[in-house]
Amino acid sequence: MRIGAYQFRVTGDPDINFEHIKQGIEEAAKAGVRLLAFPECAVTGYPPYCINSASDIDPEAVEWIHEKISDLAATHDMFLIVGTIFWDDSRCFNAAIAFSPDRGRDVYRKRALWGWDRDNFSEGHDTGVFTADGLKVGIRICFEVRFPEYFRELYQEQTDLNIILFYDTSDHEHLERYSLIKGHIQTRAVENVCHTLTCNTGAPYQTAPTGMFDRSGKILTELEAGKEGLLVYDLDPAPLNFGESGRKEISDRLCRQRTL
Numbered sequence: 234m235r236i237g238a239y240q241f242r243v244t245g246d247p248d249i250n251f252e253h254i255k256q257g258i259e260e261a262a263k264a265g266v267r268l269l270a271f272p273e274c275a276v277t278g279y280p281p282y283c284i285n286s287a288s289d290i291d292p293e294a295v296e297w298i299h300e301k302i303s304d305l306a307a308t309h310d311m312f313l314i315v316g317t318i319f320w321d322d323s324r325c326f327n328a329a330i331a332f333s334p335d336r337g338r339d340v341y342r343k344r345a346l347w348g349w350d351r352d353n354f355s356e357g358h359d360t361g362v363f364t365a366d367g368l369k370v371g372i373r374i375c376f377e378v379r380f381p382e383y384f385r386e387l388y389q390e391q392t393d394l395n396i397i398l399f400y401d402t403s404d405h406e407h408l409e410r411y412s413l414i415k416g417h418i419q420t421r422a423v424e425n426v427c428h429t430l431t432c433n434t435g436a437p438y439q440t441a442p443t444g445m446f447d448r449s450g451k452i453l454t455e456l457e458a459g460k461e462g463l464l465v466y467d468l469d470p471a472p473l474n475f476g477e478s479g480r481k482e483i484s485d486r487l488c489r490q491r492t493l
Contacts, residue, residue: 234368234468236394237266238432240443241461243275243400245283247290250276251298253461254315255305260463262309268365269313270432273375273400274327276302276317279434280353282402287353292320299330299338306332312365314372316398324355329372329398331363339363343374345383350376362390368468371395371427375441378417381424388425389488394468395425399433401441411458414441419450426481428468435461448477 239257244250254271261269276298278284295318306313312333319328319340326342327350333339342357343350361372371387371394378397387395401414418441422429429446433439437459444455445466456464473481 234267234366235265236268236270236430236445236466236468237261237264238270238430238443238445238456238464239462240272240432240435240456240464241275242436243272243278243283243434245278245289247277247295247298250278251301254302257463258302258305258309258311258313261465262311264463264465266463266465267311268368268370269311270396270398270430271313271315272432272434273316273329273398274318275315275398275434279327279349279400281349282400287318287325290318295320302330303332303336303338306334307336310334314370314396314398316374316400318354325353326357327354327374328357329361329374331365331370331372333365341372341374343377345374345377345380347376360386360390362387362392369393373397375399375401378414378421378441381421384421384425385488388427388484392425392427393470395421395427395429397421397429397431399431399441401433401439402436403438403440406438407440410440411442415444415452418442418444418446419452422446422448423450423480424484426473426477426484428470430466432464435459449474 341361
């Protein structure tokens with residue numbers, strides 16, 4: 234499957250964000266991408282960087298954009314994973330919606346809430362797993378990369394691809410943080426023997442990469458930080474190599490022991 238991630242500078246204006254999302258979808262469609270990811274809160278902007286709080290966003294206007302994205306998924310026969318603010322009854326979530334070509338939707342609501350997230354959002358309880366053309370895909374959001382437990386859940390679900398959406402930036406160049414978070418991603422990929430795709434906002438001082446990592450943590454391709462663009466990768470997993478086979482065998486044994 235040809236997969237992609239579209240990095241752009243997320244703003245506090247959903248209409249502007251939608252124009253970037255639409256551009257990314259159209260560019261990806263021309264490149265033959267089947268599954269495309271966008272950053273955390275790509276539709277709405279992330280509080281407090283882009284907006285003061287989630288309460289500043291009009292749910293009806295956001296749902297109108299969600300409908301337009303669903304239309305684009307159908308038009309271009311593409312799976313789209315888009316970060317947004319999502320309302321369920323009176324509760325507000327930092328979420329990722331997986332839009333399917335058949336107009337279906339799967340929602341993952343972020344669970345690792347701290348600081349601004351806790352101030353603005355309710356805690357989710359979703360597994361974050363959906364299927365695209367038989368490919369089992371796990372979704373996680375930003376701060377969750379710090380916690381191996383969230384990804385071990387995906388290992389037990391036997392996901393083929395994990396996707397992490399980020400809005401992770403700094404007010405100044407912070408190469409140490411960028412390297413640290415990249416290391417977290419690589420470790421999650423290695424621990425769980427799973428290809429991992431990431432997508433961050435393209436802010437000037439980006440502190441998490443938009444990239445594709447293999448099952449041994451190798452960076453297969455990565456976008457330049459701070460610039461808008463499309464990452465494309467043809468995912469055709471080869472058989473497990475020696476180290477990957479060993480990690481999977483021992484991980485399976487450890488998971489069985491925990492359930493006894």
